[in-house]
Amino acid sequence: DQQVKQNSPSLSVQEGRISILNCDYTNSMFDYFLWYKKYPAEGPTFLISISSIKDKNEDGRFTVFLNKSAKHLSLHIVPSQPGDSAVYFCAASASGYGGSQGNLIFGKGTKLSVKP
Amino acid sequence: DGGITQSPKYLFRKEGQNVTLSCEQNLNHDAMYWYRQDPGQGLRLIYYSQIVNDFQKGDIAEGYSVSREKKESFPLTVTSAQKNPTAFYLCASSMGVAGAQPQHFGDGTRLSIL
Numbered sequence: 482d483q484q485v486k487q488n489s490p491s492l493s494v495q496e497g498r499i500s501i502l503n504c505d506y507t508n509s510m511f512d513y514f515l516w517y518k519k520y521p522a523e524g525p526t527f528l529i530s531i532s533s534i535k536d537k538n539e540d541g542r543f544t545v546f547l548n549k550s551a552k553h554l555s556l557h558i559v560p561s562q563p564g565d566s567a568v569y570f571c572a573a574s575a576s577g578y579g580g581s582q583g584n585l586i587f588g589k590g591t592k593l594s595v596k597p
Numbered sequence: 598d599g600g601i602t603q604s605p606k607y608l609f610r611k612e613g614q615n616v617t618l619s620c621e622q623n624l625n626h627d628a629m630y631w632y633r634q635d636p637g638q639g640l641r642l643i644y645y646s647q648i649v650n651d652f653q654k655g656d657i658a659e660g661y662s663v664s665r666e667k668k669e670s671f672p673l674t675v676t677s678a679q680k681n682p683t684a685f686y687l688c689a690s691s692m693g694v695a696g697a698q699p700q701h702f703g704d705g706t707r708l709s710i711l
Contacts, residue, residue: 490637515699524601524687524702525640570639584630584655585700587639 484508485573487588494595500558502591504571507552511573515585516545516556519568528569529556561595568592600624603688603703609711610675610682618673618706620688629671630689630700633657640687646671647693675708683710 486505494500504514512533517525531538531545531554538545544557558565571588601622610616622629628647632640642655646665660679665671671690675682685707689700 485639517702522705522707524603524689524704527699527701530699584642584645585640587632587641589637589639 482507483588484511485571485586485588487569487571487591489591490589491592491594494561494593496563496595496597497560500556500561500565500593500595502556502558502569502571502593504554504556504588505552506554506573508573508575508586509552510575511586512576513574514545514547514554515572515574516543517570517572517587518565519570519590525570558593561593563595563597566593566595601688601690601701601703603686603706605706606704608706608708610708611711613677615674615676616708618675618686618688618708620671620673620703621669622671622688622690622701622703623669624690624692624701625668626690626692626701627668628691628693628698629665630691631655631661631663631671631673632687632689634685634687634705643673643686682708684708 515530516528518528519525529540529543531547547554568590570590572585574585604619630645631643641657644663646652662674687705688703691698691700
């Protein structure tokens with residue numbers, strides 16, 4: 482049973498417009514959420530994170546929003562650039578969750594294509 | 598320059614053969630992890646280690662083994678018991694317990710069956 486879901490396998494956006502990537506989770510024990518960006522044949526790169534005590538975190542063009550009641554988070558990229566084209570993974574962790582506290586649970590990823 | 602080094606980048610395994618994937622980090626991180634990625638799938642945790650000489654099974658540990666004799670090194674052995682080893686393997690590390698400490702990844706090893 483998937484605890485972290487990214488329901489859109491792909492997303493195509495025009496350069497300069499906003500990209501919105503969505504992520505849903507089922508485990509209410511999750512208290513920390515991260516977004517990673519991955520290019521082909523490379524490892525994921527940490528992008529931005531948010532703690533469950535916040536509902537928004539911003540870093541330059543990237544903003545993550547957390548809606549705990551809906552168990553939903555989203556990553557906004559504004560403005561989108563062709564170099565943003567990559568697979569984006571959402572991940573979550575639950576501190577103190579049994580013996581594997583802090584381990585990340587990943588979604589399946591969303592492939593973002595930003596067209597010039 | 599600090600980072601995580603995985604080697605080799607590509608690896609081929611014959612039937613019945615054990616192979617070992619290397620992962621070295623010079624970030625002085627305590628925790629290290631091994632993930633497997635299959636096409637169209639997220640990352641699945643194989644093994645993790647929070648301190649030297651200690652490691653725990655992840656979600657898909659069957660057919661794999663690890664060791665953590667040094668803080669910098671966390672090699673993964675794919676044994677002949679792993680019947681479907683073809684995948685992209687990623688090693689990661691973090692300062693402490695993940696979550697509040699983001700994991701940093703190497704560039705992966707792609708393992709294929711001959």
